[in-house]
Amino acid sequence: MTEYQEITREPYLTTVLYYKHQTFPWKSGKVVLSGSPDGTKSVNIGWKIEILNARDQSRMFSFNNTDQIYNCVEKEMPPLNITHLLSEGSNTLFIRFVRPCFVTYKMQDIGPMYVVHFDDYEISDDPFLDLPWDYAGDGRIFDDVAIRMSSYFDHEYPLLSTKLREPNEFKFSVFSFRSDQRSNDLDYSSHDGYDWARSAGAIHLDPVLASAAGWATYHYNKYSGKAIYIDHDNGYQTRYYHLDSDGLVTTSSQKVWVNDRQQIGKVGFTGNVSPTGSKGAHIHFMVIKDKDGNGSFDDNIPDGITDPFGWQAAGSDPWPAYSFTYGGS
Ligand SMILES: [Zn+2]
Known part of the structure; x- marks a missing residue:
């Protein structure tokens, strides 16, 4: 079974944009941040995203567009497995988007974003790897x-x-x-x-x-x-x-x-x-x-x-x- 919740947005500050998602219960299975409720689409994250588990702040992840900081290019982030950021029980995730450069950034340019929970996550044995050099x-x-x-x-x-x-x-x-x-x-x-x-x-x-x-x-x-x-x-x-x-x-x-x-x-x-x-x-x-x-x-x-x-x-x-x-x- 797959379930999802759209992440709610909070008013944004001068230099950063916040999304916040509260009390996400987790026990097992895979959890993905995605641009679609089925967990398959990329999300537009602007320049940089930071994800923090409020209860255990050592569980933190950030992803940025380091090549293009100065070009203010918006970045698509592939669906991100955040299972390792969660601890058993209720989780509060803070999701922060850092404003790109010094331009005015429109809220609607980012997201929407979903937390998608794959309860019946099974690892497939289908082949997907190629050899690691250009033969x-x-x-x-x-x-x-x-x-x-x-x-x-x-x-x-x-x-x-x-x-x-x-x-x-x-x-x-x-x-x-x-x-x-x-x-x-x-x-x-x-x-x-x-x-x-x-x-x-x-x-x-x-x-x-x-x-x-x-x-x-x-x-x-x-x-x-x-x-x-x-x-x-x-x-x-x-x-x-x-x-x-x-x-x-x-x-x-x-x-x-x-x-x-x-x-x-x-x-x-x-x-x-x-x-x-x-x-x-x-x-x-x-x-x-x-x-x-x-x-x-x-x-x-x-x-x-x-x-x-x-x-x-x-x-x-x-x-x-x-x-x-x-x-x-
Ligand atoms: Zn060896």
Whole structure:
């Protein structure tokens, strides 16, 4: 069931415009800010929008049109999943539109805006991702390059991003999506994504592309190096590791919207790559499913780590069958 409420407007102040929405009850399901009651249309937000949960002010989101501040260009915001801003119970959201430049801004230019609640939010398994580099521009086809990965997703304990370790008997083997056979590969045992490099045509400093549209954020640690995460707003997030310092679509943890196939960075060798240096340049590509549907992906590592190729061998996939305790749950 889907329900919605139009956000009511309050009189606006000199420098900012306010919308305010009070006592929105939430317990589960996905909540979206949208220009239409069915949650599918973009909203005209003018220059900048800020959304704040009045009860828990650490739950805050802002989206702005940083490229065009001085041009006073009005910005359309795609439907925005705000589930992560809500806490269980009644929520008061303050929604603030910052006045663009110093021009007189007409109230009716913004919105209307709706809070849309998808109660029966189900994550679809329909394919929606493309490969994260411009193989077609090199005259190559998906089926040819997709299988030229330099390392597989290990269907036995893909725990590389966690502090967990594989049991000893699985420590030196990889179980790939097309095989019922373990192959011995110490380096890639427990790998939680796919690596594509030169043999697939993903060459050092080539553009890395968004595998689908979504909200991009920047992250860094010494293993993944410079990384972009994209929340596709459908229950899946993709991650792109080891990017070069140059050409990043954002270097902030603030979300920015990226279109399908938009450049988000360049193939690099930051973080932990082997061999070190430009010979080790590759894209480490990961897919994470928001299995508990709470709008956060960090709490679905490792259980939400997903092989984008699925499982294509005759036997059953060992990975979803494992159970373990992590972070107390
Ligand atoms: Zn990798």
